[in-house]
Amino acid sequence: MSTPANKFLPSPKTAAIVGCPFRGGQPKLGVDKGPIHLVEAGLVSQLEELGWKVQFDGHHQFESLAAESDPPIGKLKNPRLVSKVCESVAQAVGGHAKAGQLPVTLGGDHSLAMGTISGTLDAYPDACVVWVDAHADINTSETTDSGNIHGMPVSFLMGLGEKYSEFSWIKPALRTDRIVYIGLRDIDSGEKRLLRENGIKAFSMHEVDRYGIGRVVEMALDHVNPKRDRPVHLSFDVDALDPSVAPSTGTPVRGGLTFREGHYICEAIHETGLLVALDLMEVNPSLADAESVRQTVAVGCSLVRSALGETLL
Numbered sequence: 001m002s003t004p005a006n007k008f009l010p011s012p013k014t015a016a017i018v019g020c021p022f023r024g025g026q027p028k029l030g031v032d033k034g035p036i037h038l039v040e041a042g043l044v045s046q047l048e049e050l051g052w053k054v055q056f057d058g059h060h061q062f063e064s065l066a067a068e069s070d071p072p073i074g075k076l077k078n079p080r081l082v083s084k085v086c087e088s089v090a091q092a093v094g095g096h097a098k099a100g101q102l103p104v105t106l107g108g109d110h111s112l113a114m115g116t117i118s119g120t121l122d123a124y125p126d127a128c129v130v131w132v133d134a135h136a137d138i139n140t141s142e143t144t145d146s147g148n149i150h151g152m153p154v155s156f157l158m159g160l161g162e163k164y165s166e167f168s169w170i171k172p173a174l175r176t177d178r179i180v181y182i183g184l185r186d187i188d189s190g191e192k193r194l195l196r197e198n199g200i201k202a203f204s205m206h207e208v209d210r211y212g213i214g215r216v217v218e219m220a221l222d223h224v225n226p227k228r229d230r231p232v233h234l235s236f237d238v239d240a241l242d243p244s245v246a247p248s249t250g251t252p253v254r255g256g257l258t259f260r261e262g263h264y265i266c267e268a269i270h271e272t273g274l275l276v277a278l279d280l281m282e283v284n285p286s287l288a289d290a291e292s293v294r295q296t297v298a299v300g301c302s303l304v305r306s307a308l309g310e311t312l313l
């Protein structure tokens with residue numbers, strides 16, 4: 001089957017792999033190894049086989065960005081490091097997007113989305129976000145229990161909650177009606193309030209069960225992209241998938257998307273011809289036995305392939 005052209009990318013279509021070995025947004029070791037495993041599993045050549053030109057100049061090195069001391073600010077853990085890393089990721093992603101490339105950011109923890117989505121919105125102010133996750137990641141410094149910034153990137157992108165000079169580079173450019181969630185099932189009480197008060201659209205696993213994934217993706221796009229003319233940033237946290245499908249991740253939650261539901265989302269976004277940036281986050285190759293790690297890395301690669309045009313027929 002021939003794939004539709006992408007409405008925003010010049011041909012030859014070029015994907016830029018933005019490898020982000022970063023774990024500062026959460027406490028577990030190993031998530032910084034995710035991008036290395038995804039690339040070693042052959043992602044670059046897999047995308048080339050799909051007809052993409054792939055630019056990959058090695059993983060980003062964030063060591064030099066470590067602050068000499070980085071005590072918590074309020075409840076925020078590793079705030080200076082997370083901020084600096086995300087600022088540099090925003091520049092990288094924004095640069096690729098402005099050059100007409102499709103940035104594919106490999107995490108790393110989901111705090112990185114502060115950077116990726118900032119970069120996308122810098123290049124495409126009109127873009128909308130499809131956020132696929134078990135979690136809403138919209139805690140503020142006030143509502144968070146954990147203090148882990150990977151549970152907060154959406155609030156920073158929207159400018160919700162207290163402002164900190166350390167994060168002043170972030171423009172609150174993400175409108176509350178330009179994001180839609182799919183796959184939610186573990187939302188903190190403060191996050192439920194934020195979603196409700198800001199009228200943010202979310203399709204939890206309850207809606208996936210009720211309507212099926214096909215209708216859910218259609219309704220999600222109807223909300224953020226009714227005329228199907230806006231660029232789409234897809235931010236995919238691998239923990240959206242059920243732990244039986246993607247076991248090696250830091251905050252697994254049972255009752256998640258099946259293998260096919262996850263891939264369907266990626267395929268349907270590809271079919272819009274509107275995808276301009278992709279994140280694949282929270283693959284942690286240190287949290288399971290070798291076979292479960294292999295399975296999680298493989299499913300990560302195949303989600304990226306689906307979003308970039310791999311079809312079943």
Ligand SMILES: NC(=[NH2+])NCCC[C@H](N)C(=O)O
Nearest residue numbers: 110135139146148150151251
């Ligand atoms: N990107 C993720 N896996 N986020 C998990 C967040 C869990 C929890 N809501 C927290 O704020 O800590």
Ligand SMILES: [Mn+2]
Nearest residue numbers: 134135237239
């Ligand atoms: Mn998650």
Ligand SMILES: [Mn+2]
Nearest residue numbers: 110133137237
């Ligand atoms: Mn997440």
